[in-house]
Amino acid sequence: MYRILYQFPLSHYCEKARWMMDFKHLEYEVRNLFPGAHRLLSWWRAHSSTVPLLKDGKEWIGDSTEMAFWLDARYPQNPLLPNDPLKRSKVAMLEEIADEGGVHLRRWIYGEILDRPEVMNVMLDSYPWAVPVKEFLWPVLQQGIRQLYRVTPDKTPKALEKMLAIMSRLEQTLVDNGGRYLVGDKLTLADIAAASLFAPLLAIPGTPWESLTNRSPLFQQVYEDTLRRPLGQWILRLYQEERESKDNWR
Ligand SMILES: N[C@@H](CCC(=O)N[C@@H](CS)C(=O)NCC(=O)O)C(=O)O
Known part of the structure:
Protein backbone atom coordinates (compact mmCIF):
# COMPACT_ATOMS: atom_id res chain seq x y z
CA MET A 1 0.00 0.00 0.00
CA TYR A 2 1.48 3.28 -1.08
CA ARG A 3 0.34 6.60 0.38
CA ILE A 4 1.30 10.08 -0.78
CA LEU A 5 0.29 13.26 1.00
CA TYR A 6 0.39 16.25 -1.33
CA GLN A 7 0.88 19.43 0.63
CA PHE A 8 2.26 22.92 1.13
CA PRO A 9 4.92 22.74 3.84
CA LEU A 10 3.59 25.79 5.70
CA SER A 11 -0.10 24.81 5.62
CA HIS A 12 -1.61 24.12 9.02
CA TYR A 13 -4.35 21.97 7.43
CA CYS A 14 -1.54 19.82 6.01
CA GLU A 15 -0.05 19.57 9.50
CA LYS A 16 -3.44 18.36 10.69
CA ALA A 17 -3.41 15.67 7.97
CA ARG A 18 0.16 14.59 8.78
CA TRP A 19 -0.69 14.35 12.46
CA MET A 20 -3.74 12.18 11.72
CA MET A 21 -1.63 9.80 9.64
CA ASP A 22 1.16 9.73 12.23
CA PHE A 23 -1.35 9.11 15.02
CA LYS A 24 -2.43 5.98 13.16
CA HIS A 25 1.19 4.98 12.51
CA LEU A 26 0.64 4.96 8.76
CA GLU A 27 3.57 5.28 6.41
CA TYR A 28 3.38 7.88 3.69
CA GLU A 29 5.48 10.06 1.49
CA VAL A 30 5.10 13.82 1.52
CA ARG A 31 5.16 15.73 -1.80
CA ASN A 32 5.09 19.48 -2.08
CA LEU A 33 2.82 21.01 -4.69
CA PHE A 34 3.46 24.52 -5.90
CA PRO A 35 0.74 26.97 -4.78
CA GLY A 36 -1.56 27.77 -7.69
CA ALA A 37 -0.43 24.84 -9.81
CA HIS A 38 -1.65 22.48 -7.06
CA ARG A 39 -5.20 23.05 -8.27
CA LEU A 40 -4.61 21.07 -11.45
CA LEU A 41 -3.98 17.92 -9.42
CA SER A 42 -6.45 18.54 -6.61
CA TRP A 43 -9.27 19.34 -9.02
CA TRP A 44 -8.46 16.51 -11.39
CA ARG A 45 -8.15 13.90 -8.66
CA ALA A 46 -10.51 14.98 -5.90
CA HIS A 47 -12.67 17.82 -7.25
CA SER A 48 -11.18 19.98 -4.56
CA SER A 49 -9.15 23.17 -4.85
CA THR A 50 -7.00 22.72 -1.79
CA VAL A 51 -4.30 20.70 -0.07
CA PRO A 52 -3.91 18.42 1.84
CA LEU A 53 -4.65 15.88 -0.85
CA LEU A 54 -4.13 12.22 -0.04
CA LYS A 55 -3.49 9.40 -2.47
CA ASP A 56 -4.13 6.16 -0.65
CA GLY A 57 -3.50 3.32 -3.07
CA LYS A 58 -5.91 4.06 -5.90
CA GLU A 59 -8.10 6.42 -3.89
CA TRP A 60 -7.82 10.20 -3.65
CA ILE A 61 -9.15 12.25 -0.75
CA GLY A 62 -9.15 16.02 -1.01
CA ASP A 63 -10.12 17.49 2.34
CA SER A 64 -8.72 16.97 5.83
CA THR A 65 -12.12 16.26 7.43
CA GLU A 66 -12.99 13.72 4.74
CA MET A 67 -9.55 12.27 5.29
CA ALA A 68 -10.27 11.72 8.98
CA PHE A 69 -13.43 9.73 8.20
CA TRP A 70 -11.67 7.86 5.43
CA LEU A 71 -8.72 6.93 7.65
CA ASP A 72 -10.96 5.75 10.49
CA ALA A 73 -13.04 3.59 8.15
CA ARG A 74 -10.01 2.07 6.49
CA TYR A 75 -7.56 1.90 9.40
CA PRO A 76 -9.52 1.43 12.63
CA GLN A 77 -6.45 1.48 14.90
CA ASN A 78 -6.23 4.61 17.07
CA PRO A 79 -9.64 6.02 16.14
CA LEU A 80 -9.79 9.73 15.37
CA LEU A 81 -13.51 9.80 16.16
CA PRO A 82 -14.92 7.87 19.13
CA ASN A 83 -17.65 5.25 18.56
CA ASP A 84 -19.87 6.62 21.30
CA PRO A 85 -22.44 8.71 19.35
CA LEU A 86 -22.49 11.61 21.79
CA LYS A 87 -18.72 11.95 21.95
CA ARG A 88 -18.48 11.43 18.22
CA SER A 89 -20.77 14.32 17.40
CA LYS A 90 -18.98 16.52 19.93
CA VAL A 91 -15.61 15.72 18.31
CA ALA A 92 -17.02 16.44 14.85
CA MET A 93 -18.48 19.74 16.02
CA LEU A 94 -15.26 20.86 17.73
CA GLU A 95 -13.23 19.91 14.68
CA GLU A 96 -15.49 22.11 12.57
CA ILE A 97 -14.99 25.00 14.99
CA ALA A 98 -11.21 24.52 14.98
CA ASP A 99 -11.24 24.37 11.15
CA GLU A 100 -13.06 27.68 11.05
CA GLY A 101 -10.51 29.10 13.49
CA GLY A 102 -7.80 27.99 11.07
CA VAL A 103 -9.27 30.22 8.36
CA HIS A 104 -9.25 33.30 10.62
CA LEU A 105 -5.78 32.50 11.92
CA ARG A 106 -4.44 32.21 8.40
CA ARG A 107 -5.89 35.55 7.29
CA TRP A 108 -4.60 37.33 10.37
CA ILE A 109 -1.16 35.75 10.56
CA TYR A 110 -0.39 36.29 6.86
CA GLY A 111 -1.09 39.96 7.48
CA GLU A 112 1.67 39.89 10.10
CA ILE A 113 4.27 37.69 8.36
CA LEU A 114 3.88 37.90 4.61
CA ASP A 115 6.55 40.56 4.21
CA ARG A 116 9.20 38.61 6.09
CA PRO A 117 12.08 37.01 4.17
CA GLU A 118 12.07 33.89 6.39
CA VAL A 119 8.51 33.21 5.19
CA MET A 120 9.66 33.46 1.58
CA ASN A 121 12.40 30.95 2.39
CA VAL A 122 10.17 28.42 4.15
CA MET A 123 7.64 28.66 1.33
CA LEU A 124 9.99 28.51 -1.63
CA ASP A 125 13.06 26.57 -0.51
CA SER A 126 10.99 23.38 -0.65
CA TYR A 127 10.93 23.65 -4.45
CA PRO A 128 14.48 23.20 -5.77
CA TRP A 129 13.59 24.62 -9.21
CA ALA A 130 12.17 27.78 -7.58
CA VAL A 131 15.19 28.62 -5.41
CA PRO A 132 17.24 30.41 -8.11
CA VAL A 133 14.26 32.55 -9.11
CA LYS A 134 12.61 33.02 -5.75
CA GLU A 135 13.17 36.79 -5.60
CA PHE A 136 11.04 37.06 -8.78
CA LEU A 137 8.43 34.51 -7.78
CA TRP A 138 7.90 35.82 -4.28
CA PRO A 139 5.99 39.04 -5.10
CA VAL A 140 3.64 37.06 -7.36
CA LEU A 141 3.01 34.51 -4.63
CA GLN A 142 2.54 37.21 -1.99
CA GLN A 143 -0.05 38.91 -4.17
CA GLY A 144 -1.81 35.60 -4.83
CA ILE A 145 -1.98 34.82 -1.11
CA ARG A 146 -3.31 38.28 -0.28
CA GLN A 147 -6.05 37.92 -2.87
CA LEU A 148 -7.00 34.30 -2.19
CA TYR A 149 -7.22 34.63 1.58
CA ARG A 150 -8.36 38.27 1.55
CA VAL A 151 -5.44 39.47 3.62
CA THR A 152 -6.28 43.15 3.67
CA PRO A 153 -5.94 45.78 6.41
CA ASP A 154 -9.72 46.12 6.66
CA LYS A 155 -10.20 42.36 7.17
CA THR A 156 -7.30 41.21 9.37
CA PRO A 157 -8.45 42.90 12.64
CA LYS A 158 -11.83 41.12 12.35
CA ALA A 159 -10.01 37.85 11.65
CA LEU A 160 -7.99 38.28 14.85
CA GLU A 161 -11.15 38.93 16.81
CA LYS A 162 -12.85 35.81 15.42
CA MET A 163 -9.74 33.72 15.96
CA LEU A 164 -9.52 34.77 19.62
CA ALA A 165 -13.24 34.07 20.14
CA ILE A 166 -12.80 30.54 18.80
CA MET A 167 -9.71 30.01 20.94
CA SER A 168 -11.73 31.02 24.02
CA ARG A 169 -14.50 28.65 23.09
CA LEU A 170 -12.12 25.71 22.62
CA GLU A 171 -10.31 26.64 25.83
CA GLN A 172 -13.54 26.63 27.81
CA THR A 173 -14.41 23.18 26.44
CA LEU A 174 -10.93 21.98 27.37
CA VAL A 175 -11.11 23.31 30.91
CA ASP A 176 -14.64 21.91 31.39
CA ASN A 177 -13.34 18.49 30.30
CA GLY A 178 -10.52 18.51 32.85
CA GLY A 179 -7.77 20.17 30.79
CA ARG A 180 -6.19 17.14 29.15
CA TYR A 181 -8.30 16.55 26.04
CA LEU A 182 -11.24 18.32 24.42
CA VAL A 183 -13.52 15.26 24.55
CA GLU A 224 2.78 35.96 24.66
CA ASP A 225 -0.95 35.97 25.46
CA THR A 226 -1.32 32.54 23.83
CA LEU A 227 1.64 31.15 25.76
CA ARG A 228 0.15 32.35 29.00
CA ARG A 229 -3.29 30.89 28.51
CA PRO A 230 -4.39 27.28 29.14
CA LEU A 231 -4.99 26.67 25.41
CA GLY A 232 -1.43 27.68 24.50
CA GLN A 233 0.08 25.56 27.28
CA TRP A 234 -2.07 22.65 26.19
CA ILE A 235 -0.92 22.94 22.54
CA LEU A 236 2.71 22.96 23.69
CA ARG A 237 2.09 19.89 25.86
CA LEU A 238 0.35 17.99 23.05
CA TYR A 239 3.25 18.75 20.72
CA GLN A 240 5.71 17.58 23.35
CA GLU A 241 3.92 14.48 24.52
CA GLU A 242 1.65 13.34 21.71
CA ARG A 243 3.11 14.54 18.40
CA GLU A 244 5.68 11.95 17.50
CA SER A 245 6.87 13.18 14.10
CA LYS A 246 6.91 16.96 14.39
CA ASP A 247 9.44 17.49 11.64
CA ASN A 248 8.20 15.24 8.83
CA TRP A 249 6.89 18.20 6.83
CA ARG A 250 10.06 18.98 4.84
N1 LIG B 1 -11.20 22.42 4.21
C1 LIG B 1 -9.89 22.16 3.71
C2 LIG B 1 -9.07 23.43 3.84
C3 LIG B 1 -7.65 23.26 3.33
C4 LIG B 1 -7.03 24.58 2.92
O1 LIG B 1 -7.58 25.67 3.14
N2 LIG B 1 -5.83 24.48 2.30
C5 LIG B 1 -5.13 25.64 1.82
C6 LIG B 1 -3.71 25.65 2.35
S1 LIG B 1 -3.70 26.03 4.06
C7 LIG B 1 -5.05 25.61 0.31
O2 LIG B 1 -4.91 24.57 -0.29
N3 LIG B 1 -5.12 26.80 -0.31
C8 LIG B 1 -4.92 26.95 -1.71
C9 LIG B 1 -6.17 27.23 -2.47
O3 LIG B 1 -7.24 27.42 -1.86
O4 LIG B 1 -6.06 27.27 -3.70
C10 LIG B 1 -9.26 21.01 4.50
O5 LIG B 1 -9.61 20.85 5.68
O6 LIG B 1 -8.48 20.24 3.93
Whole structure:
Protein backbone atom coordinates (compact mmCIF):
# COMPACT_ATOMS: atom_id res chain seq x y z
CA MET A 1 0.00 0.00 0.00
CA TYR A 2 1.48 3.28 -1.08
CA ARG A 3 0.34 6.60 0.38
CA ILE A 4 1.30 10.08 -0.78
CA LEU A 5 0.29 13.26 1.00
CA TYR A 6 0.39 16.25 -1.33
CA GLN A 7 0.88 19.43 0.63
CA PHE A 8 2.26 22.92 1.13
CA PRO A 9 4.92 22.74 3.84
CA LEU A 10 3.59 25.79 5.70
CA SER A 11 -0.10 24.81 5.62
CA HIS A 12 -1.61 24.12 9.02
CA TYR A 13 -4.35 21.97 7.43
CA CYS A 14 -1.54 19.82 6.01
CA GLU A 15 -0.05 19.57 9.50
CA LYS A 16 -3.44 18.36 10.69
CA ALA A 17 -3.41 15.67 7.97
CA ARG A 18 0.16 14.59 8.78
CA TRP A 19 -0.69 14.35 12.46
CA MET A 20 -3.74 12.18 11.72
CA MET A 21 -1.63 9.80 9.64
CA ASP A 22 1.16 9.73 12.23
CA PHE A 23 -1.35 9.11 15.02
CA LYS A 24 -2.43 5.98 13.16
CA HIS A 25 1.19 4.98 12.51
CA LEU A 26 0.64 4.96 8.76
CA GLU A 27 3.57 5.28 6.41
CA TYR A 28 3.38 7.88 3.69
CA GLU A 29 5.48 10.06 1.49
CA VAL A 30 5.10 13.82 1.52
CA ARG A 31 5.16 15.73 -1.80
CA ASN A 32 5.09 19.48 -2.08
CA LEU A 33 2.82 21.01 -4.69
CA PHE A 34 3.46 24.52 -5.90
CA PRO A 35 0.74 26.97 -4.78
CA GLY A 36 -1.56 27.77 -7.69
CA ALA A 37 -0.43 24.84 -9.81
CA HIS A 38 -1.65 22.48 -7.06
CA ARG A 39 -5.20 23.05 -8.27
CA LEU A 40 -4.61 21.07 -11.45
CA LEU A 41 -3.98 17.92 -9.42
CA SER A 42 -6.45 18.54 -6.61
CA TRP A 43 -9.27 19.34 -9.02
CA TRP A 44 -8.46 16.51 -11.39
CA ARG A 45 -8.15 13.90 -8.66
CA ALA A 46 -10.51 14.98 -5.90
CA HIS A 47 -12.67 17.82 -7.25
CA SER A 48 -11.18 19.98 -4.56
CA SER A 49 -9.15 23.17 -4.85
CA THR A 50 -7.00 22.72 -1.79
CA VAL A 51 -4.30 20.70 -0.07
CA PRO A 52 -3.91 18.42 1.84
CA LEU A 53 -4.65 15.88 -0.85
CA LEU A 54 -4.13 12.22 -0.04
CA LYS A 55 -3.49 9.40 -2.47
CA ASP A 56 -4.13 6.16 -0.65
CA GLY A 57 -3.50 3.32 -3.07
CA LYS A 58 -5.91 4.06 -5.90
CA GLU A 59 -8.10 6.42 -3.89
CA TRP A 60 -7.82 10.20 -3.65
CA ILE A 61 -9.15 12.25 -0.75
CA GLY A 62 -9.15 16.02 -1.01
CA ASP A 63 -10.12 17.49 2.34
CA SER A 64 -8.72 16.97 5.83
CA THR A 65 -12.12 16.26 7.43
CA GLU A 66 -12.99 13.72 4.74
CA MET A 67 -9.55 12.27 5.29
CA ALA A 68 -10.27 11.72 8.98
CA PHE A 69 -13.43 9.73 8.20
CA TRP A 70 -11.67 7.86 5.43
CA LEU A 71 -8.72 6.93 7.65
CA ASP A 72 -10.96 5.75 10.49
CA ALA A 73 -13.04 3.59 8.15
CA ARG A 74 -10.01 2.07 6.49
CA TYR A 75 -7.56 1.90 9.40
CA PRO A 76 -9.52 1.43 12.63
CA GLN A 77 -6.45 1.48 14.90
CA ASN A 78 -6.23 4.61 17.07
CA PRO A 79 -9.64 6.02 16.14
CA LEU A 80 -9.79 9.73 15.37
CA LEU A 81 -13.51 9.80 16.16
CA PRO A 82 -14.92 7.87 19.13
CA ASN A 83 -17.65 5.25 18.56
CA ASP A 84 -19.87 6.62 21.30
CA PRO A 85 -22.44 8.71 19.35
CA LEU A 86 -22.49 11.61 21.79
CA LYS A 87 -18.72 11.95 21.95
CA ARG A 88 -18.48 11.43 18.22
CA SER A 89 -20.77 14.32 17.40
CA LYS A 90 -18.98 16.52 19.93
CA VAL A 91 -15.61 15.72 18.31
CA ALA A 92 -17.02 16.44 14.85
CA MET A 93 -18.48 19.74 16.02
CA LEU A 94 -15.26 20.86 17.73
CA GLU A 95 -13.23 19.91 14.68
CA GLU A 96 -15.49 22.11 12.57
CA ILE A 97 -14.99 25.00 14.99
CA ALA A 98 -11.21 24.52 14.98
CA ASP A 99 -11.24 24.37 11.15
CA GLU A 100 -13.06 27.68 11.05
CA GLY A 101 -10.51 29.10 13.49
CA GLY A 102 -7.80 27.99 11.07
CA VAL A 103 -9.27 30.22 8.36
CA HIS A 104 -9.25 33.30 10.62
CA LEU A 105 -5.78 32.50 11.92
CA ARG A 106 -4.44 32.21 8.40
CA ARG A 107 -5.89 35.55 7.29
CA TRP A 108 -4.60 37.33 10.37
CA ILE A 109 -1.16 35.75 10.56
CA TYR A 110 -0.39 36.29 6.86
CA GLY A 111 -1.09 39.96 7.48
CA GLU A 112 1.67 39.89 10.10
CA ILE A 113 4.27 37.69 8.36
CA LEU A 114 3.88 37.90 4.61
CA ASP A 115 6.55 40.56 4.21
CA ARG A 116 9.20 38.61 6.09
CA PRO A 117 12.08 37.01 4.17
CA GLU A 118 12.07 33.89 6.39
CA VAL A 119 8.51 33.21 5.19
CA MET A 120 9.66 33.46 1.58
CA ASN A 121 12.40 30.95 2.39
CA VAL A 122 10.17 28.42 4.15
CA MET A 123 7.64 28.66 1.33
CA LEU A 124 9.99 28.51 -1.63
CA ASP A 125 13.06 26.57 -0.51
CA SER A 126 10.99 23.38 -0.65
CA TYR A 127 10.93 23.65 -4.45
CA PRO A 128 14.48 23.20 -5.77
CA TRP A 129 13.59 24.62 -9.21
CA ALA A 130 12.17 27.78 -7.58
CA VAL A 131 15.19 28.62 -5.41
CA PRO A 132 17.24 30.41 -8.11
CA VAL A 133 14.26 32.55 -9.11
CA LYS A 134 12.61 33.02 -5.75
CA GLU A 135 13.17 36.79 -5.60
CA PHE A 136 11.04 37.06 -8.78
CA LEU A 137 8.43 34.51 -7.78
CA TRP A 138 7.90 35.82 -4.28
CA PRO A 139 5.99 39.04 -5.10
CA VAL A 140 3.64 37.06 -7.36
CA LEU A 141 3.01 34.51 -4.63
CA GLN A 142 2.54 37.21 -1.99
CA GLN A 143 -0.05 38.91 -4.17
CA GLY A 144 -1.81 35.60 -4.83
CA ILE A 145 -1.98 34.82 -1.11
CA ARG A 146 -3.31 38.28 -0.28
CA GLN A 147 -6.05 37.92 -2.87
CA LEU A 148 -7.00 34.30 -2.19
CA TYR A 149 -7.22 34.63 1.58
CA ARG A 150 -8.36 38.27 1.55
CA VAL A 151 -5.44 39.47 3.62
CA THR A 152 -6.28 43.15 3.67
CA PRO A 153 -5.94 45.78 6.41
CA ASP A 154 -9.72 46.12 6.66
CA LYS A 155 -10.20 42.36 7.17
CA THR A 156 -7.30 41.21 9.37
CA PRO A 157 -8.45 42.90 12.64
CA LYS A 158 -11.83 41.12 12.35
CA ALA A 159 -10.01 37.85 11.65
CA LEU A 160 -7.99 38.28 14.85
CA GLU A 161 -11.15 38.93 16.81
CA LYS A 162 -12.85 35.81 15.42
CA MET A 163 -9.74 33.72 15.96
CA LEU A 164 -9.52 34.77 19.62
CA ALA A 165 -13.24 34.07 20.14
CA ILE A 166 -12.80 30.54 18.80
CA MET A 167 -9.71 30.01 20.94
CA SER A 168 -11.73 31.02 24.02
CA ARG A 169 -14.50 28.65 23.09
CA LEU A 170 -12.12 25.71 22.62
CA GLU A 171 -10.31 26.64 25.83
CA GLN A 172 -13.54 26.63 27.81
CA THR A 173 -14.41 23.18 26.44
CA LEU A 174 -10.93 21.98 27.37
CA VAL A 175 -11.11 23.31 30.91
CA ASP A 176 -14.64 21.91 31.39
CA ASN A 177 -13.34 18.49 30.30
CA GLY A 178 -10.52 18.51 32.85
CA GLY A 179 -7.77 20.17 30.79
CA ARG A 180 -6.19 17.14 29.15
CA TYR A 181 -8.30 16.55 26.04
CA LEU A 182 -11.24 18.32 24.42
CA VAL A 183 -13.52 15.26 24.55
CA GLY A 184 -13.28 12.19 26.80
CA ASP A 185 -9.94 10.90 28.02
CA LYS A 186 -8.12 10.16 24.75
CA LEU A 187 -6.64 12.17 21.92
CA THR A 188 -9.20 12.64 19.13
CA LEU A 189 -9.59 14.51 15.87
CA ALA A 190 -10.83 17.52 17.85
CA ASP A 191 -7.48 17.79 19.70
CA ILE A 192 -5.43 17.22 16.56
CA ALA A 193 -7.40 19.87 14.66
CA ALA A 194 -7.25 22.46 17.45
CA ALA A 195 -3.56 21.95 18.20
CA SER A 196 -2.35 21.89 14.61
CA LEU A 197 -4.51 24.77 13.38
CA PHE A 198 -3.35 27.10 16.20
CA ALA A 199 0.26 25.88 16.35
CA PRO A 200 1.49 28.56 13.88
CA LEU A 201 1.13 31.08 16.72
CA LEU A 202 3.70 29.34 18.87
CA ALA A 203 6.87 28.72 16.76
CA ILE A 204 7.22 25.22 18.21
CA PRO A 205 10.66 23.77 17.39
CA GLY A 206 10.50 21.14 14.66
CA THR A 207 7.28 22.50 13.15
CA PRO A 208 7.10 24.47 9.86
CA TRP A 209 6.53 27.65 11.89
CA GLU A 210 9.65 27.40 14.05
CA SER A 211 11.30 30.28 12.19
CA LEU A 212 8.46 32.72 12.94
CA THR A 213 10.27 34.27 15.88
CA ASN A 214 10.94 37.73 14.47
CA ARG A 215 7.49 39.05 15.27
CA SER A 216 5.69 42.33 14.74
CA PRO A 217 4.66 44.00 18.04
CA LEU A 218 1.07 42.76 17.61
CA PHE A 219 2.17 39.21 16.80
CA GLN A 220 4.52 39.28 19.82
CA GLN A 221 1.63 40.28 22.03
CA VAL A 222 -0.66 37.55 20.64
CA TYR A 223 2.20 35.04 21.00
CA GLU A 224 2.78 35.96 24.66
CA ASP A 225 -0.95 35.97 25.46
CA THR A 226 -1.32 32.54 23.83
CA LEU A 227 1.64 31.15 25.76
CA ARG A 228 0.15 32.35 29.00
CA ARG A 229 -3.29 30.89 28.51
CA PRO A 230 -4.39 27.28 29.14
CA LEU A 231 -4.99 26.67 25.41
CA GLY A 232 -1.43 27.68 24.50
CA GLN A 233 0.08 25.56 27.28
CA TRP A 234 -2.07 22.65 26.19
CA ILE A 235 -0.92 22.94 22.54
CA LEU A 236 2.71 22.96 23.69
CA ARG A 237 2.09 19.89 25.86
CA LEU A 238 0.35 17.99 23.05
CA TYR A 239 3.25 18.75 20.72
CA GLN A 240 5.71 17.58 23.35
CA GLU A 241 3.92 14.48 24.52
CA GLU A 242 1.65 13.34 21.71
CA ARG A 243 3.11 14.54 18.40
CA GLU A 244 5.68 11.95 17.50
CA SER A 245 6.87 13.18 14.10
CA LYS A 246 6.91 16.96 14.39
CA ASP A 247 9.44 17.49 11.64
CA ASN A 248 8.20 15.24 8.83
CA TRP A 249 6.89 18.20 6.83
CA ARG A 250 10.06 18.98 4.84
N1 LIG B 1 -11.20 22.42 4.21
C1 LIG B 1 -9.89 22.16 3.71
C2 LIG B 1 -9.07 23.43 3.84
C3 LIG B 1 -7.65 23.26 3.33
C4 LIG B 1 -7.03 24.58 2.92
O1 LIG B 1 -7.58 25.67 3.14
N2 LIG B 1 -5.83 24.48 2.30
C5 LIG B 1 -5.13 25.64 1.82
C6 LIG B 1 -3.71 25.65 2.35
S1 LIG B 1 -3.70 26.03 4.06
C7 LIG B 1 -5.05 25.61 0.31
O2 LIG B 1 -4.91 24.57 -0.29
N3 LIG B 1 -5.12 26.80 -0.31
C8 LIG B 1 -4.92 26.95 -1.71
C9 LIG B 1 -6.17 27.23 -2.47
O3 LIG B 1 -7.24 27.42 -1.86
O4 LIG B 1 -6.06 27.27 -3.70
C10 LIG B 1 -9.26 21.01 4.50
O5 LIG B 1 -9.61 20.85 5.68
O6 LIG B 1 -8.48 20.24 3.93
